[in-house]
Amino acid sequence: MNPPAMHLAELNIAHLRAPIDSAELAEFVALLEPINAVADAAPGFVWRLKESEVDPTATVVHDYGDHLLINFSVWESLETLWNYAYRSEHLAVLRRRREWFLRMMEPYMVLWWVPAGHIPTLAEGMRRLERLRSEGPGPEAFTFKDSYDSSEAVSLPAAAEARK
Amino acid sequence: MSSDDLEALALLHDPVRRSLYDVVASRGGDVGRGEAAEAAGVSRTLAGHHLDKLVEAGLLESGFRQQERKGPGSGRPAKVYRRARGERSVSLPPRDYVTLASVLAGVVEALGAEERAEEVARGAGAAIAEGRRGEPVERVLGERGYEPYAEGGKVRLRNCPFHVLAEEQPLLVCSMNLALCQGLLEGLGDDPGRAALDPRPGECCVSLKQTDIDIEGG
Numbered sequence: 432m433n434p435p436a437m438h439l440a441e442l443n444i445a446h447l448r449a450p451i452d453s454a455e456l457a458e459f460v461a462l463l464e465p466i467n468a469v470a471d472a473a474p475g476f477v478w479r480l481k482e483s484e485v486d487p488t489a490t491v492v493h494d495y496g497d498h499l500l501i502n503f504s505v506w507e508s509l510e511t512l513w514n515y516a517y518r519s520e521h522l523a524v525l526r527r528r529r530e531w532f533l534r535m536m537e538p539y540m541v542l543w544w545v546p547a548g549h550i551p552t553l554a555e556g557m558r559r560l561e562r563l564r565s566e567g568p569g570p571e572a573f574t575f576k577d578s579y580d581s582s583e584a585v586s587l588p589a590a591a592e593a594r595k
Numbered sequence: 596m597s598s599d600d601l602e603a604l605a606l607l608h609d610p611v612r613r614s615l616y617d618v619v620a621s622r623g624g625d626v627g628r629g630e631a632a633e634a635a636g637v638s639r640t641l642a643g644h645h646l647d648k649l650v651e652a653g654l655l656e657s658g659f660r661q662q663e664r665k666g667p668g669s670g671r672p673a674k675v676y677r678r679a680r681g682e683r684s685v686s687l688p689p690r691d692y693v694t695l696a697s698v699l700a701g702v703v704e705a706l707g708a709e710e711r712a713e714e715v716a717r718g719a720g721a722a723i724a725e726g727r728r729g730e731p732v733e734r735v736l737g738e739r740g741y742e743p744y745a746e747g748g749k750v751r752l753r754n755c756p757f758h759v760l761a762e763e764q765p766l767l768v769c770s771m772n773l774a775l776c777q778g779l780l781e782g783l784g785d786d787p788g789r790a791a792l793d794p795r796p797g798e799c800c801v802s803l804k805q806t807d808i809d810i811e812g813g
Binding site: 513514516517518519522523525526529534576 | 707709710763765766769770791792794795796797800
């Protein structure tokens with residue numbers, strides 16, 4: 432049997448310096464629409480969590496604290512996500528992160544493989560980030576710097592669980 | 596460094612191979628055998644022989660260009676060459692600055708010292724420009740391996756000289772590279788605002804605004 436095709440899920444959280452509707456964050460909020468448009472049109476983009484289909488500036492509402500901004504998406508491969516994050520207009524926005532977000536000592540971004548077609552839940556993403564923080568990178572929760580390819584994830588119980 | 600690197604680079608000592616390699620590298624994409632032969636001023640057969648040697652050594656990659664016409668009579672797909680993505684470096688005796696740079700980049704990240712790193716990079720750019728005031732930035736960047744080329748009113752840089760580290764720490768290294776280019780422009784007496792982050796896959800993250808003055812035309 433062929434292993435299932437795998438996609439890459441990515442979750443990152445950022446600690447806002449000020450409330451999202453404050454003047455300090457206004458420039459960032461103004462950048463949301465154009466940058467999300469770059470993501471949606473990027474090669475390899477599969478899905479991202481949107482709060483609203485009509486308001487492109489609406490950020491994801493969640494239960495993990497209002498000071499946390501959440502980005503959650505699925506991509507066809509490590510390379511396509513990397514090219515979007517670091518080889519598109521997104522890089523210049525990332526470079527300004529200190530203007531809007533506090534520096535975090537713990538990992539704030541996690542990657543893991545999901546079977547193609549499966550959309551993970553935000554709760555699963557937060558669990559993966561916790562796992563990365565507590566146990567370090569592994570095939571079930573990793574980073575760009577210590578990445579694992581999808582073949583190493585296919586046989587894991589976590590992938591099987593996600594397929595249910 | 597490995598002995599493979601040394602052997603691969605030794606291959607470039609041959610002037611015909613060197614010029615074929617330069618032709619393929621400077622096009623930034625797939626180059627056919629005939630095109631490379633013509634640009635290097637050698638026969639197709641000789642070019643083919645040397646191009647295949649460069650592929651064998653891992654300096655170039657080969658592939659086949661899709662034919663526009665399919666089916667009988669369209670002939671074989673044309674063999675094309677492009678620069679291999681890996682990098683080769685040789686230092687004798689062996690030195691390993693990439694590992695050290697990677698460790699230092701990790702330290703900058705751990706300290707949250709990105710802004711200081713950018714300041715230092717700006718200074719390094721200015722130091723490169725020392726004594727070269729008034730020279731075109733394209734020439735200086737070209738000498739340092741950036742491979743500048745003009746496109747759509749911009750000077751784009753085909754090669755990232757910090758490729759390995761930029762893959763590992765893109766945000767830090769690309770920010771430092773931008774600061775370095777700005778410091779360089781400033782040192783040359785040019786406008787540092789010409790350099791901006793403008794990344795796209797497979798190239799350097801910086802591009803420069805074309806100046807209004809047409810240097811070529813005088």
